[in-house]
Amino acid sequence: MANFVKIFDTTLRDGEQSPGCSMNLAEKLEMAHQLERLGVDVMEAGFAIASPGDFASVKSIAKNIKNTTVASLARALTKDIDAAAEALKGAKYPRIHTFIATSDIHMQYKLKKTKEEVLATAIEMVKYAKKFCQDVEFSAEDASRSNPAFLYQIFEAVIAAGATVINVPDTVGYTSPDEFVALIKGIKENVPSLHKADLSVHCHNDLGLAVANSLAAVRAGATQIECTINGIGERAGNAALEEIVMNLQTRKDLYQLDCRVHTKEIYRTSKLLSSITGVRVQPNKAIVGENAFAHESGIHQHGMLANKSTYEIMTPESIGLTENKMVLGKHSGRHAFEDKIKSMGYELDQEALTIAFEQFKILADKKKDVTDRDIEALVCRRMVQIPEAYKLDRFVINSGNTITTTSSMRLLSKTGHILEEVVSSYDGPIDASYKAIDKLVGRKFILEDFVINSVTGGTDAQGEVNVKIKNKDRVYNGHGVSMDIVEASILAYISAINNMFYEQEEKKEV
Secondary structure (H helix, E strand, C coil): CCCECEEEECCCCCHHHCCCCCCCHHHHHHHHHHHHHHCCCEEEEECCCCCHHHHHHHHHHHHHCCCCEEEEEEECCHHHHHHHHHHCCCCCCEEEEEEEECCHHHHHHHHCCCHHHHHHHHHHHHHHHHCCCCCEEEEEECHHHCCHHHHHHHHHHHHHHCCCEEEEEECCCCCCHHHHHHHHHHHHHHCHHHHHCEEEEEEECCCCCHHHHHHHHHHHCCCEEEEEHHHCCCCCCECEHHHHHHHHHHCHHHHCCECCCCHHHHHHHHHHHHHHHCCCCCCCCCCCCCCCCCCCCHHHHHHHHHCHHHCCCCCHHHHCCCCCCCCECCCCCHHHHHHHHHHCCCCCCHHHHHHHHHHHHHHHHHCCCECHHHHHHHHHHHCCCCCCCEEEEEEEEECCCCCCEEEEEEEEECCCCEEEEEEEECCCHHHHHHHHHHHHHCCCCEEEEEEEEECCCCCCCCEEEEEEEEECCEEEEEEEEECCHHHHHHHHHHHHHHHHHHHHHHHHHC
């Protein structure tokens, strides 16, 4: 068994395919930089042929990421591989990741090809990809439901054709740890050329076994695990990177494996993804959930006071959770704020830092103590900067349980124009405000999702609002934070609208 395992992150490709988790170019690029800081070995930047937007994001990430291999997915088709190769031209460490289905059910009903045809296509396309890129990964889609003898044959053939990685996906999350171990051992015993390539696994979580299957596979000899931050992905998601990595670290006695991931970046990476997508992890989520290090039971609390290791098998600090040793308030200066940001592991350019500090001072005037979680809420969205088509100038709400609510809304457009509208509504201040904004921007949006969360406890807590709006067939995420829930809701709606205009401009440029 190898003593090192590679971490292949597919948050930007497989993860983004999950409903409600789409990202624009600026968000993908910031996420890619954070994945680089996290220390993943490979990041799959997208599916270049899928759309002009995907092509542009792969190209931009490939150009900007210098310390991590950047991969693009491609079906076993020349046009897909051409697109992936073109998008990856600027990458320091490029990888083309091509795939074809190998299970009987997929070959018969999806591909309508024989085994011989699939084998020939796989060999031909790996050879073709090799013309553009030395690092070529081949995936046998639905491998866990494929005939093992056919897998041995196709893997041996693609390694001979030049594949540097062979991937064994549990595409529909069907297998179990024991079955997967048997499959991995069978591949190791029956593919003579396997020593020339990495053996990778890619597990989905349909039966809740993605992490267990991935860890079982590396114990059986797999050398790469494909996973996503927070376990996002299609259907029930993918194997969660944070769970895999912390299992490897916490149970080194069992796995005897290391990886390059900087675990102190895990929490920040998780929070950034949640902030971008608006999809929060459940409170009891392993490693990064709000309750992951909380102890309410009296017995547990007693044990923790006596010795933390009684109920804490890993420390909050090990994943980057900080203790609020220095409380910031309204008298804190920029230098103290900047030091706090750095101690929390965030990197902001001067413009973003200036804006975050201004927002912090406004917040500090309203709150006695500003906590780490308050600062995280201010900082996360500042890490992703896009041109703002509209900014909130001011709003006035007239509301009560015996009167019709009115919202007077004033926005500033990027052209410098002041736009103002007053709308009445029987459905409350947020409905009135959103209708006013729709009138001002000349569009009518469908509100797909609206979620309010408290950043901290207490009546002076900041409210964090995530919305999803639909325009035609596209859904856009928006995020807003304020101690005033109505203001946070308005900011989130404007944020989603700005994301829409930004993406439309991106498409024009592409």
